[in-house]
Amino acid sequence: MSRKGVEIVPDSAERIFTGGPVLTMDDAAPEAEALAVRGGEIIAVGRAADVLALRGPSTQVVDLDGRALLPGFIEAHGHPSTMALTLAPPAIDVRPFTVPTGAEVYERIRATVAAAPGKPVGAYGIDLLLQRDLALPTRQRLDELCPDAPLVVVSNSGHAAYGNTAALRAAGITADTLDPPGARFVRDAAGEPTGEVRETAALLALFEALGDFRDDAQVSAALDWAFAEHARVGITTATDMATDPRTVPALRDAAESPGAVLRIRSYLIGTPELAAEPERRFPGHAPASEMFGISGMKLWADGTPWQGSVATSFPFKDNDATLRIGMDHCAHGPMNYSPDQLADLVAAFAGQGFPLACHVHGDVTVEAVLDAYAKAGAGDPEMLRAMRPRLEHCGAVTADQYRRAADMGATVSLFMDHIRWWGDVLADDLFGPEVADRWMSARSAWDAGHRVSLHNDGVCSPTDPLSSVATAITRRSHPSGRIHGTYQCLTIDEALRAVTANPAWQLHLEDEIGMLRMGMRADLVVLSRDPRTVPAEHFREAVAVSATYLSGQRTWPR
Template identity: 30%
Template sequence: MDATPGVISTLFTNAKVFTGETETTFASAFRVTAGVVDWVGDESAATGDITVDLGGRTVLPGLIDSHTHPALIAGTAPAAECFPPAVTSADDLVAVLRAHADGLTDPDAWVLGRGFDDTKFPGRRMPTAADLDRVSTTRPVLVWRCDAHSAVCNTRALEIAGITAHTPDPDGSRFERDADGEPNGVLTEIAAVGAVAAFIPAPTRDAQIDALVGLGEELASRGIVAVCDLLSTRIDDPVATFRTAVDRGLRTRVALYPGWDPVAPLADLAAGDREGQIRIAGVKVVLDGAYSNRTAWVHEAYPESCDHGLRLVDDADVLAAAEWARRNHVQLAIHAMGDRALDRVVELFADAEPWLDGIPSVRIEHATIVSDDYLARLRAARMSFGIATHTVFFFAEYDGYEKALRAEQVPDAYPIARLYAGLDPLALSSDRPATAWSGADDVMLSVEAAVRRRTYNGIDFGPEAAITVPQALLLYTGRARLLSPLEGVGQLAPGFDGSFAVLDRDVFTVPEDEISAVRVAETWIRGERFS
């Protein structure tokens, strides 16, 4: 097939091209003209002005991370990373934060960190203000837990926030306390964290923009060319900030989902907000907490407990967010992990009329416990539903799930094979940085976990839910594109962006226990090599 006359085209040849259309659709060559794929097939049948020999390597469509948090990363740019496997004790945490504090030149600057997982600490002990007072007693210190729902701060931070034994807990959250009723620095769930974090000076806008540009380069190094930011209001004026980052070199497509704040409801969207490389795609509501710290909202109490987790917003707020989404013709994304939270989503929306065509009107984020019955309810609903879920969660946070899940729930925990067979708008994703692992957005890590169903410490986790490598990769490409309005990505097919990743090994043939070692050698975005 000939290229478009008068337009420069590049023919990419000698490759094993996974097109992202089906589990078995491969090609050996494709052509990109003006940044868009206009032909895919056998290299003997095509021409181009320029030919690039890919050396027989495996090629994937540019990858989609359907649930991640660039704005959160940019808004906490000064924070030190405290993820496992580097940090596995309170002493490790203190050491990392001390080293970070030593590099701060402003004597009033907060010492910030993110990513610790107390379930990997000796005795699974949550650090407290007493631990962080070892970092500093004069500077405020705060470090977010790996789920990004909870945190711990030192005594100085509590003083700055004015939190005392007499301070009431925020709705749906807790200031944890010691035996004498004094706050111990542990901030459980978003509102409690926010009561302290509100006093942290935000990075400058230039620093946030620089962080976004740098993050785009990091994403490209992993083959990721498009993301959904599922809480974009962690920075001010996210549309303008991200678009300025584009002017400075950000090439990633970004779908923004601002968080719903019942106290300060979102303004209706302006012309152009839903269009372009950076677009508002929906609104996010956080209905419950997380399994890893037993705050997901559940029907039956957690093992050896009478605690049912936390519901963070009421029905009126969820419905108000849905009405805003309907009025502005964007998606409603609902964070729901516990089975009770998931049931409430269906109860609220199953019989409602969808308002979007081609993509789900309601996205369910995480969806930890999905039974056959629950999946049948989603399929039978009048509403159109989709799910963004994970394998990196059970891989990295097994210690937390071990103490949060009852044995009979494990077969329904992240049942990827069941979801793959039963729900077309489905994606795997990283939730970075709200995941207890350094490099959680390494797609190959998630693919290996999907295929092997084995945790970081070698424990089988619901092996009957395993899927194949092509199936897992479709959940980052062709199937992921059905979940959100990230146009032009997810396939190497005519009409799609000429964005793709070239691998250093063939992910389809390496041993299963070596999948996570596969690396992206090159990333091309709209026909140009980026990394």
């Protein structure tokens, strides 16, 4: 047996990793000295002498030189398709992580309009709470910036967008346009649309103003860019947690193309129209050997604290910050659906066999989601448990609610970097220090028995699992360095499991990815040092991704 004239021993490994700790996330054997790969799978993991016995003439031996080998990271709640369409070059990225001031935001938009007169313009990522000098993007202000073509500016949260007059006209949004289920067009006292829209269905309607601004080749290139951004930070599998059914073919093609660097699992946008299709059925969970699969349906029970659109038992503050985000002296935010509407959607999709993932922040909203899940599983609670219904983000979920969710078989994924980027905003502007201390209460979730996963929510914060890990073990806010709620910290071992084994279980792939065990896919990440040896307060700057492998093939650096 040979390849390009090199003899290959049939039972030999293609690649062996040795010379550093192998952290398996497998309770039966949590650490090893070496690991061997062949045919995209792990064929041995254990003592270096035993694994090196599989070396053949063509085996590549990777000397870790003290670096650590872990399972490839799994982005439990990502948005690769949204990243491709909003951030891939030459998109206008105006998120606060890249454009810190409001003045720079409008400079970028103005320059883009001037460079392409008469063409639709979209800008992604404004944040009214982090870009403090940002003038409110009113319809009139956007008309001044771009009087002759549609201009759409999207909030970094993805729960609000702002359009000029030309955009409203091109999208067909008028005073007579009805609010979509679970969303709304903001209107003035006379009932005319102000240009601001809230929640997914309304955002999608406004996006129609931009038209098909990319052809198939551009979409393919943008998806390749987004996939590469995931590989760069050690991610081997990502959910696309809100896939527009119209983009499924392009996303599937990108994931299944030769040399693709990212495995995709999609949750479709759970619209009432899809819920009403009597013949629609869940296709079943694809094995990890398949690069694309449908994993469930995504619903939004509420919005985001950054727009004042989460339903909480405790009040928002009444101050300049909450007025700025549109609270208008209102102490409590709304849900997107009534409890009955939400329960009907959950029941419809559960009846079609689809696992559910529900976006939820407010503790009032969480109760409605848990009631909806319980109602859907009332006749067959084991069916519901087998689906592993998910709660996404979980900002204000209480310890009692985590226990209730665990009892019914639901599972949780936390947007941990809320604390890193907005911890001070939560404490100083929106709710107060006590709420900030228990926001994203990972310790409570873990102690309730959940297999907690951590995520970055795609475009809403920089995609970086190591950042989620660092925040989970410190709860340190940027840039102040303040710490919010140390009693909610995870240990380093728990946090690493929350970006590997736990999200694999949530995706029903726990027997194939997320751990380093013989027979599993060889999805691997090499870290610059053993993460267990770094003081928590220095983790963020001390640990980096050195290499990423998907099914045994290196995807970063290429």
